[in-house]
Amino acid sequence: MLGLGTLSKKVFGTPNDRKVKSVRPLVARINALEEEYRALSDQEIRARTAQFQERIRKGETLDDLLPEAFANCREAARRALGLRAFDVQLMGGIFLHQGNIAEMKTGEGKTLVATFPAYLNALAGKGVHVVTVNDYLARRDAEWMGKVYAALGLTTGVVVPFQPEAEKRAAYAADITYATNNELGFDYLRDNMKNAIEDMSQRGHFFAIVDEVDSILIDEARTPLIISGPAQDRSELYRVLDRFIPMLSEDHYKIDEKTRNATFTDEGNEYLEQLLSEAGVLPEGQSLYDPESTTIVHHAGQALRAHKLFHKDQNYIVRNDEVVLIDEFTGRMMQGRRLSEGLHQAIEAKEGVKIMPENVTLASVTFQNYFRLYDKLAGMTGTAATEAEEFAQIYGLGVVEVPTNRPIQRSDEHDRVYRTAREKYGAVLEAIHEAHGRGQPILVGTTSIEKSEMLSEMLKKAKIPHNVLNARQHEQEAHIVAEAGKLGAVTIATNMAGRGTDIQLGGNVEMKVLEALAADPQANPDDVRARIEAEHAEEKQKVLDAGGLFVLATERHESRRIDNQLRGRSGRQGDPGRSLFFLSLEDDLMRIFGSDKLDAVLSRLGMQEGEAIIHPWVNKSLERAQAKVEGRNFDIRKQLLKFDDVMNDQRKAIFSQRLEIMRASRVDEITRDMRHQVIDDLVDEFMPPKAYPDQWDAKGLKAAVLEKLNMDMPIGAWAREEGVDQGAIRERLERMSDAYMRQKADRFGGGTLRGLEKQILLSTIDAKWREHLVRLEHLRSVIGFRGYAQRDPLSEYKTEAFQMFEALLDGLRAEVTQRLAELRPITSEEQTAILRQLAAAQSGGAGAAAAPAPKPATNPDARPGFDENDPATWGDPGRNDPCPCGSGEKFKHCHGRLA
Known part of the structure; x- marks a missing residue:
């Protein structure tokens, strides 16, 4: 029997269905204009842009212009890129223009979708920002979609780190600007440290379209952007504390993995106090509980966290004698990002690399508060529905699931749960061997660099050729992803979130063409493309026959969204595919969030070595555990935001x-x-x-x-x-x-x-x-x-x-x-005295430059009748007036001190 909720959805449709239905008439109006715009010349398409801008100046709204502007943009994209937008892409563009998050599956062409609302809103002349997760995507998308905007008569800019100021100002002055979230936030802070309007880069916050919106507005929202300056050097304290942490026993501290916190017990405090007193760090008679010990206690806590909660090749890597953080959601290196309050220095001490000085904050902003500056905000991603409540509460953004152009053919199988990690990895190897044997491309998902490298070693022993994609291979990322759909390819990836490059079955044609032309620059590009397209069609058919891309995950992430992103890599644009998660009771999520009951159940069932439990109930209970973690993380972010709102x-x-x-x-x-x-x-x-x-x-x-x-x-x-x-x-x-x-x-x-x-x-x-x-x-x-x-x-x-x-x-x-x-104007006499002092300092060398200029007994610039020993001859100078002795200093800093 159907429940009331299910029955009402069948009769009335879901709220999402109603939103999709509401924009279909608009899509029909855009399609009705297609023939008219196809008949226009390139010049006439650009002329339409000028006409639209004029109509806005006369009072028409962007909504009034939407069907014509979208039709014009679709035709420009067809000519510039050879891509004709599908109806679902127009839908996504409409939802973005309305200030929503468009949830569109991988391979549905989100990059092209953004051009429609970007073009329409750019007509207002206030600038549109398209936000990407890394510099590579910002440059790629600006260059690629810039052809469409150029065909429409608009300018495109791209903002990247270390850009010359003039170039950056020009990029922000463009009609549409591509930039990373980090660079936008930092430029906002830098602008508010400038001393003249003409030096500022950004010209306002009118409309932003955020790509991979969940990664930027949720995953990265916990870390504020900080511009800082150097503070006191405490490197010796970090080194001393680092020596003591390995000397502690398990009774000396408590670890809470759920909240990622580490604290000393009373025994630990006493033992640490004894060690610090013996090392002379804690002055005699001073306790750790005294107010004077606050700094030492704080840094001891950070040293404990560095050792017990931050693991090499999982939370960070050491590269070129430097500790580089790893983004836990995307597996990317966060170059230039540092942990605050001495935690990064504690990790540097632990790894024995150069300890960089701590910094004091000069300016800071969270992504939540930066993106809430925009008059209108929109976003795109493959996975946002699970975080819809957070988007609505914090950013006022609705989430709309846009239907796929072709039905999804991927088969999502039930999770397989094993007793131990050893049994799990044995089953993973067997599944890879079997799929690889029939030529099916496999994407293996891991949650850390450490685990991806361990799995890589296992595959090497099994003599299975493969690629590894994690922060260590950051530079080859696009190339590895492009190859991941080839026949028999095995790719191990750490957190595939927000990679920005599609896995195409049979490989990426564009990448192959570029490589072939680079190898033989004399070759005819058309001939090369024709040959590669023919080879690709043949290989793609073999991959399709083998079952499409097989996504094999070795663990569940604590966020369902990250799991869904990994799954979504398979089944692109109606391709066949398969996804399967292998889990064990020793996995972090299972271990931390109640695998005891499940273990007891499995023991009673008398499971054999290597046997897995496969049941929808297991999936449901895991999803409930993940939902609890997501809820707790949301509460933490919400609380942090409440505090930051005060500062904001x-x-x-x-x-x-x-x-x-x-x-x-x-x-x-x-x-x-x-x-x-x-x-x-x-x-x-x-x-x-x-x-x-x-x-x-x-x-x-x-x-x-x-x-x-x-x-x-x-x-x-x-x-x-x-x-x-x-x-x-x-x-x-x-x-x-x-x-x-x-x-x-x-x-x-x-x-x-x-x-x-x-x-x-x-x-x-x-x-x-x-x-x-x-x-x-x-x-x-x-x-x-x-x-x-x-x-x-x-x-x-x-x-x-x-x-x-x-x-x-x-x-x-x-x-x-x-x-x-x-303040007072400088006199010509003072100018002469200053120049004389500078000349004396230069001629006297470095030592003289550091010493104050001596006061001559008789100074030609002194007040007439001035006598060093008779204040009656000094006149009545003000405290800030020049000293009557002619030294050029203020009276209060010179003879005024003697009076």
Whole structure:
């Protein structure tokens, strides 16, 4: 009997079916225009783009233009690439334009699909970003799809690391820009550290299409992008701690694999304290529990994590005397990415490579918050449905499954579960041998480099030729993937997620043609292509007869999505195929998430050596375990995002303030408001509103005004005046400080002071923001302990972070005001003195350059009648005026110190 839910789906269709059905009329309208656009010349196709842009300027919406724009783009792609988009590809393009994630299976042509919404939205003239997972794909797609955009009269740019600034600005100025998620995020941070609008690269965040959206917005979302600068060198501490960790026994620490955490037990703390005291790292009489030991405790914890949770060839590899992280989802090297808070240094100490200094954060942003800057966001992937809730909650993105152009012919078999890893790998070898014997190409999926290399050794012993694709073979990735569909090919791959290159049965024709032409440049390209296509057709038929691509997975990943990505490599565009997962009770997922019950059941069943259990219930229970892990990971990301949102609000406030300052031709109004606020705060501090005049601290206010505003005011005399109140003193100080700054502007002449004001404002904002980020990091690392006191860490973090932000703004106003007050134009005498000092330093060599210039007993630049020993002859210089001795230094740094 059918359940109510199943019955209603049969009658009304699923929500996804209804979405697909709703766009069919639009697809029909695009198809109805096909003949009209086929009749246009190349020039007329480009002219249509200009007409569409004009219609948008006159008030038509992008939705109004969609059928015509898509028809124009389809015709341009047909001519430029020889590819005519299928109806399902048009559907995918419509869903992307609507701001959804289009889930399209491998081989359905997502790269071409992106051109339709990219073209339509580029007509608005605000720039479209197409986001890829690596530089190779960004370059490849920009070059490949750039032919379509050129045929439509639009420009294409590509952004890659280490690009010259002018080239990067030109790429962002293009109508459509291809870039990696990392480079987009870093450029956003770099732009907000620039001091002039014309130096900024990005021109806004209008519309982004994210390829492999699940990899970028979910898998990589846990790691923020950080631009950092060097901090204190603690390499010796890392080395000392690294020596001690192997000396610990299992009673000294606890490992929690589920949360990937490692902590010392009380016994471990005592033993470590003894070792550190003996090594002289911990001062005599100081305990690990003392506040002064916080840094040592933190780095000891990181050293423990480095040894017990981070494994070589699984989480990282050592290459060229450098620890390079491995992306656990894609198996790729994350060049340039480093673990924070001393963890990367702890791994470097463990591996005995050069320890790079720790860094302090100069700017940071998470991918969640970067991509939420866009007015409209869309994404493409083969697997998003399992994470639909996260996409909806965090990014406001819907997930739509787009039907395949041809029905899927792949056979997905039930998992085979063995008691031990040894039995499992024995069965894997047997399955590979059997499939290889009949010429079926096999893609073997592993979860780590270590396991892929172990399996490779087993295949070598069995004399089965094969390729290995993991982070070590990163450079040959596209070539290995292109070969993986050939007759009898065996390819071992670590996490096939987001590889960006299709596995085509019989091999990749384009790659073969390129290789043949490279080997014989004199050959006729058309003849070469005709020969290779004929050979390919014959080989493809043999592969089809052998059953298509066989995806054999040696383990389940903790995310169903990654398993589905691996499965999806087979059965491309209606090809036949097969997928099968081999598991054992010793696999990480099974071991961590409750294989005990299953083991007990298998023991009772009396399973024989090498025998597997195969049942749909096993698949269901595994999927439930994976769903639990995914749910927990989502909760962790959601919690991290809540904390980051606090910083994000502050980041947006600071960045928008910087932008306003850079765009303004003059900022004297901003600095005046800051100065008046500083005066308000000073008057409130020394002359509280409800205090009587005899309770005022006029002397304290006079000193503070001299320090902050560089003005020596008779505040004591003002305070003794009849009927004067706090407001009157505030008003006088504001009026006189405004007059003082106007005089200063006149002395500087023209717009010189205006330019200096802008520079001082921006440099002070940057310095204060950097200090604030460090404080927020420290707060974030300890706030979790508030939970033990029954207080909500998030609400405590929000409160304290807000108070710290207010302190930042107060400090910013005070510092900008003081720096501007101390500014003064340099005199010709000072210029001469400085040049003389520089000349003396250069002629005296390196030693002289480091030493201060000596003050001559009689200086020609000294004030007339100046006597070193008689302050009465010095005149009455201000603290920041040039010293009357003629040294060129400020009075307060020279003879003013002696007075």
